[in-house]
Amino acid sequence: MAVARRLGAMMKTTAVRLSALYLVLFSVCAVLLVVYMTSLAASFFVGETRRAVEGEIESLSSVYARGGMRSLVVAIDRRSRAPGAFVYLVADPRGRIIAGNVEDLEPGVLDSRGWVPQPFYYQKYRDGRPGAAAPRAIGHVTRFDNGLRVLVGRDLAEPQLLRLIVRRSVALALGLMALGGLLIWFFVGRRALRRIDAVSAASDDIVAGDLGRRLPVSAANDEFDRLSVSLNTMLARIETLNNGLREVSDSIAHDLKTPLTRLRNRAEDALRKDPGQAGYRDALEDMIAEADHLISLFNAMLLISRVEAGYTRFTPQPVDLAAVAAELAELYEPLVEDAGGRLENAVAGPLVVEGNRELIGQAVTNLIDNAIKYGLAAPGGVVRLEGRRDEVARRVELAVCDTGPGIAEADRARALRRFERLDESRSRAGSGLGLSLVDAIQRQHGGTLRLEDNDPGLCAVLSFPAPASPD
Template identity: 45%
Template sequence: MTAFGKLIRTTAFRLTLAYLFIFALFAASLLGYFAWNTRRLINDQITTTVDGEMDELSELFARRGLRGIVFAIENRALRPGANLYLITTPAGQSIAGNVASLEPGVMASSGWSETAYRRLDDPDSSGHRALVRVSQLSSGFRLLIGHDLEERRRLFGIVANAAQWSVLIVVVLGLGGGIFVARRVLRRIDAMTGTTQRIMSGDLSGRLPVGRSGDELDRLAENLNAMLERIEALMMGLKEVSDNIAHDLKTPLTRLRNRAEDALATAGNEAEYRAALERTIEESDGLIRTFNALLMIARAESGQARDNMAEFDAADVAQGIHELYEPLAEDSGLTLAVSTDHAPMHGNRELISQALANLVENAIKYGQPPLLPQPANGGAAEGRDLREILIEARRDGDRVLLSVTDHGPGIPEADRKHAVERFVRLEASRTLPGSGLGLSLASAVATLHGGELRLGDAAPGLRATLALPAGTGEGLAIQTSNVPQKTA
């Protein structure tokens, strides 16, 4: 396709042609309306003048008779630029006036008409037209008074000529402006197309050019760039997940196979076979939990869980998680406490429960306080019980905060951004069981709901907070909290 062919097929050029047609039609209509009003104004002036003379001459005929009106008509006909005058007998013979000829039938009927004429004093006036009025006098005499329409014709010609040139100028300037706009838009679209072709060829780092005008194309490019950044991040995440799955799941799968092979080789009775099977089942459950966590993260990041969102109270979720994990915390030598206020929100209750459960599990697993000298009163330091894990649910402005605070070693600030990635396990936690997906799921759930996962310092320890948009509380669902899966 040629460059001109691409140009005339652009939306900008077609829109320019459409606006050009509408504007030309509007301009022509405006000039036509102006010409029509000019014509009407001239006709009104003529009729007013002729009506005045007709009344005056009719009154003169009534007072002074035929001789008086003939004398007045002959005097008026001699004036420069005089109107048309003609008085005839009942038989139609001319008595006085400056009209040599008229179209047939003009004098036969009274009233207004437009006719061609020829003046007695101007033989070259043949073909001119005039607006005339015929009135019947007493005794059958007829009087004609008219005015030449040459002035109206010239003025209409001037307007028509101006209209032609105006429409021509509008068309030329409109086409020129359309070509300019279309070329400018086409250059930007071609630049965007080139970038998208590079992206489709595999270069996900490409971004659409953004100008400084801030127009709709710039806004579109900014939004598409944001989408491309999100796609690039997801693709990188997918690659990292694939690599991590291949690396992190290879060890448990190998261990699973080795145990089964060892059982076949060494087990000598039913009890040993049963013990080997139980260890195999336990290892399989860990793998299933890991895959379930990956599926839940994918579900959250893809937005599929938005279909199951409803109004509920985050305080109920916190209370349910407290009841579920309190025995586990006690078995680990920790105290699980809860503090809640009314905090209505709109979201997927199951996923938010799972995310909060992951934060509690991490706190129980990794939040053991350091071995410090404990006071004799039972372990309080600076007014706080370092073995306590606190679950909180409260509303803060337009946000609902679900937080879990422990007093363990915490996460260094430099590692907090890295800690929410899939399969990431920091050095301090590598000796403990887990898959490194708990914080990843919590972060994905927070992003799904338009919120974020915040990792802060509890001095000592870690405060993990789900900051989510608050709801209205209307139609609050009354239901029990779903039992979450243990993923990390």
């Protein structure tokens, strides 16, 4: 029963079904081809036999023209005794055999005139003794004025032997093909079934909640392995998004609790103290400011989610990073000076990449905001924009550097997470989403965000793949 169930499961696999289909199609094509070739060869042999009989008839006609009936009968009697002779028969008007090498003949053959319509059976003398019946023969009957009838023909043993040999060969070949097909079904189907069982087991674990489980991949690198690799990539992406969702949920519960609590306490305090119109106005302004902060926070989260999920699809267009840097430097230079520092733009163009200008501008804006907020802790700080092209790695990079305290190397990966705020930045306003948004935008462009040491300070480097043509 177990073997029957396993065979039934194997017959349901695509590999076994395709093998069976190919075997049936190949067998049908092989049979049709062999039948066609056999019929063609047999027709060729029958045609050659017919032409040989016609040549023999012409030869006997010459004998008859020279010597008459006696000479014809003598010639037929002599030729019928030769090895490999034609089929010869001379019969009187009553059908009695006078000469030739035929002992018995299928009834009705001598009633024909000219070519006998169908091949006929006959019995032939061999070395003067009756022999076994030959398969069949074709022949031509000539009638004379005196009633004598002369049959000249040729047996079809060679075409029939050819048919028999080909049929036996085809039967043997088809038998071997069927046996080979069954073996292939068994081994290939069983192997495919084992792999499908392994994939099903892994899928059950994943459905049960083990998102770290991956589909098995062998060293064969066949279509199953390529499919498993694609699915594993998808599972890794799903795991990353799920972990990100879990982190976002935890971070929302932690980071949004404080502004919502402040918002509630401010409203409750205003209601309890009855500060008058001016006090209520101040309380409402504080509450509006807190609400604006929450709205900006949710907008940033929404933008990050849309970028990471691929909803912000765009048609890549040439974007000059030098032009973007020049526009933002002109916009932020007064803000940097108000914060007690200076802004330097050292980006020399053109630095052309393929992407979306608005998203790239948003990424550079976030980096400049972070540099102003955290990199100008002391007066005289510098925010510097730098651009470079790496021809070896085929990368185009734009860096925003500051001279602030920087980020320790051990904390740089953590700084890219959502709502992740390092201890030294807890006292400053912010949501911990700026670098997460920049990282998401870079991944959408096929690039990366690197945090490097500026000694002192930090360099946030936007790295883009260089376009196919520098133009």
